[in-house]
Amino acid sequence: MERLINPRLKEIQISGIRKIANKVAAYPDAISLTIGQPDFPTPEHIMRAAEKAIAEQKTTYTANAGLLELRQAISAFVAGKYGQQYSAAEEIIVTAGASQALDITLRTILQEGCEVILPGPIYPGYEPLVRLCGGTPVYVDTTGNGFKLTASLLEPHLTERTRAVVLCYPSNPTGRVMSPDELQEMAELLSDKNIFVISDEIYSELIYDAPHRSIATYPGMRDKTIVINGLSKSHSMTGWRIGYTLAPAYVSQHMIKAHQYNVTCASSISQYAALEAMTHGVDDAAAMKAEYVKRRDYVYDRLVGMGFELTKPEGAFYLFPSIKRFGIPSMEFATRLLEEHRVAVVPGDAFSVYGEGYIRISYAYAMDVLERGLDRLEAFVKVLT
Ligand code: PLP
Numbered sequence: 340m341e342r343l344i345n346p347r348l349k350e351i352q353i354s355g356i357r358k359i360a361n362k363v364a365a366y367p368d369a370i371s372l373t374i375g376q377p378d379f380p381t382p383e384h385i386m387r388a389a390e391k392a393i394a395e396q397k398t399t400y401t402a403n404a405g406l407l408e409l410r411q412a413i414s415a416f417v418a419g420k421y422g423q424q425y426s427a428a429e430e431i432i433v434t435a436g437a438s439q440a441l442d443i444t445l446r447t448i449l450q451e452g453c454e455v456i457l458p459g460p461i462y463p464g465y466e467p468l469v470r471l472c473g474g475t476p477v478y479v480d481t482t483g484n485g486f487k488l489t490a491s492l493l494e495p496h497l498t499e500r501t502r503a504v505v506l507c508y509p510s511n512p513t514g515r516v517m518s519p520d521e522l523q524e525m526a527e528l529l530s531d532k533n534i535f536v537i538s539d540e541i542y543s544e545l546i547y548d549a550p551h552r553s554i555a556t557y558p559g560m561r562d563k564t565i566v567i568n569g570l571s572k573s574h575s576m577t578g579w580r581i582g583y584t585l586a587p588a589y590v591s592q593h594m595i596k597a598h599q600y601n602v603t604c605a606s607s608i609s610q611y612a613a614l615e616a617m618t619h620g621v622d623d624a625a626a627m628k629a630e631y632v633k634r635r636d637y638v639y640d641r642l643v644g645m646g647f648e649l650t651k652p653e654g655a656f657y658l659f660p661s662i663k664r665f666g667i668p669s670m671e672f673a674t675r676l677l678e679e680h681r682v683a684v685v686p687g688d689a690f691s692v693y694g695e696g697y698i699r700i701s702y703a704y705a706m707d708v709l710e711r712g713l714d715r716l717e718a719f720v721k722v723l724t
Contacts, residue, residue, distance in 0.1 A: 373699075380575065389609070433583050452500060454476075460481070509655040522554050538564055579609040581612070
């Protein structure tokens, strides 16, 4: 029977992040710097809203696209914060996390043979979904360009089969952010082309030194951009599974079908929690952000002090130092660091071939954990050099 399993699914490998997480389980004394989720509790007022929703038995299906009040709150949130204008009734879908938002997006726009541009190194969640849709991921090497996809880097990779370009900024795994000029140039390149942009803005509330800007707000881009966002990172709500899409009505009206037959609607209780977050917790990320800045600066300085080459991230909560000078593959580096010094980091090759030669360190951990983890990393660096 095994041979009857969908071959596309059989070919999909478990992610490199999961592989290292599985190894960590064997070392209970290890310090893990691998996780891509905030270490802060979900804000108290959001928890109370969920409790109230349960007490009031708000436990039925909602509209497929999500509670209208929640979509209205999201519409106001993104308009107020990022200047994104979307109709609650027709252009916003509440999903089960950004992950499901990506799934319905790709299933809506891809057909057999379509190419999707992925600037590598990149979050590993896109490629499997592209492949399941019969599409081909086309990776663009951004390592020589500060890990940013720019118009000039992208242009030679566009073909008549290119259906979409994924922009994931602030970036997982590098924390880089596209500047207004880079977004402008990208918009100038793409605005007259029949190519979608999937703009994954899940870290939009975690940009440190500048306001978040979305490619969707640049001239000619709103109609071809599908924005992915959610509350996982902004409100420390990874387990609540609330994401959303912002897409022009002509796309959303088809995305809603993929969504409907996939999950019917996101969890009603979580949607009430999200409604509280989007109305009374609009700036909940600010306090977390202040803490992340301190951690970023601390970890960055420590890594520089150890002789690592790296760019200072402008957002998200990851650093992506080069390990090229040690001359060993990233998986070996991560495995030895774990086995010999009990610190877990994610090998860069988990983020496509262009991540080889790097490691990802998450600073979504308390300061004392970071300190101890970096002390151990420093001891390992001394052994290697
Ligand atoms: N997109 C990026 C870039 C991510 O880093 C993540 C999670 O780490 C997701 C999407 C998925 O987010 P969610 O937990 O809301 O599904």
